[in-house]
Amino acid sequence: MLEIKNISKSFNGKKVLDNISLTIDDQKTLAIVGPSGAGKTTLLRIIAGLTEADSGEFIWNGQPTTPAQLRKDGVIGVVFQGFELFPNLTVLKNIMLAPVLQGQSQAEADKAAMQLLDELALPEQADAYPFSLSGGQKQRVAIARALALNPQVLLYDEPTSALDPNLRQSVANLVKSVQQNGMTQVVVTHDMDFAESVADTTFKVQQIGGDDE
Numbered sequence: 001m002l003e004i005k006n007i008s009k010s011f012n013g014k015k016v017l018d019n020i021s022l023t024i025d026d027q028k029t030l031a032i033v034g035p036s037g038a039g040k041t042t043l044l045r046i047i048a049g050l051t052e053a054d055s056g057e058f059i060w061n062g063q064p065t066t067p068a069q070l071r072k073d074g075v076i077g078v079v080f081q082g083f084e085l086f087p088n089l090t091v092l093k094n095i096m097l098a099p100v101l102q103g104q105s106q107a108e109a110d111k112a113a114m115q116l117l118d119e120l121a122l123p124e125q126a127d128a129y130p131f132s133l134s135g136g137q138k139q140r141v142a143i144a145r146a147l148a149l150n151p152q153v154l155l156y157d158e159p160t161s162a163l164d165p166n167l168r169q170s171v172a173n174l175v176k177s178v179q180q181n182g183m184t185q186v187v188v189t190h191d192m193d194f195a196e197s198v199a200d201t202t203f204k205v206q207q208i209g210g211d212d213e
């Protein structure tokens with residue numbers, strides 16, 4: 001369980017997040033929703049250790065920690081908006097790259113990546129390059145790449161925003177099946193239907209106005 005307490009963040013004197021507290025429960029999916037510009041992506045990036053909060057506390061399974069530490073320990077994985085696949089690497093290499101850089105053998109990483117591609121119904125695409133994939137397939141590869149690092153908490157930034165509306169349900173099914181395999185998940189989305197279909201709980205980020213001073 002990851003507890004987040006009293007997170008605040010300003011950019012250039014403008015407060016974006018004001019004393020946000022939330023709990024991410026094990027093996028559940030939490031949707032972070034709110035209007036455009038409210039700070040959903042900022043909150044996700046803070047949890048991912050990619051942006052530093054100005055203040056606040058993080059408690060992982062009862063122990064105080066920092067997102068940077070959780071990231072270092074491989075606790076948290078991220079599926080980025082727009083997938084951010086490496087265009088010059090095949091699907092298989094996209095998935096294997098980080099585990100190999102972390103010291104896994106090529107053979108082990110290859111086997112694990114093929115298993116993930118099987119689970120995500122993409123085995124034929126192992127040798128394809130990202131440009132040749134559909135949006136839905138790219139999303140699956142992005143999820144496989146994050147899962148390859150065996151995170152305990154998986155964060156998704158707007159997983160449906162780069163996809164046709166008709167793919168929304170298939171991404172929702174995928175997110176649900178990852179949860180059924182025991183993953184704890186946080187999904188940032190402005191899509192309330194999607195949030196309702198995947199989430200056990202929903203956290204709403206309020207839009208705040210005015211300056212810090």
Ligand SMILES: Nc1ncnc2c1ncn2[C@@H]1O[C@H](COP(=O)(O)OP(=O)(O)OP(=O)(O)O)[C@@H](O)[C@H]1O
Pocket residue numbers: 011012016034035036037038039040041042043190
């Ligand atoms: N690195 C940054 N530097 C300056 N301002 C930033 C930075 N990142 C975000 N902001 C500002 O913080 C506010 C919240 O942005 P954020 O992307 O977190 O919102 P969001 O709720 O995810 O929006 P959307 O739904 O449109 O993606 C915006 O006003 C944005 O311009």
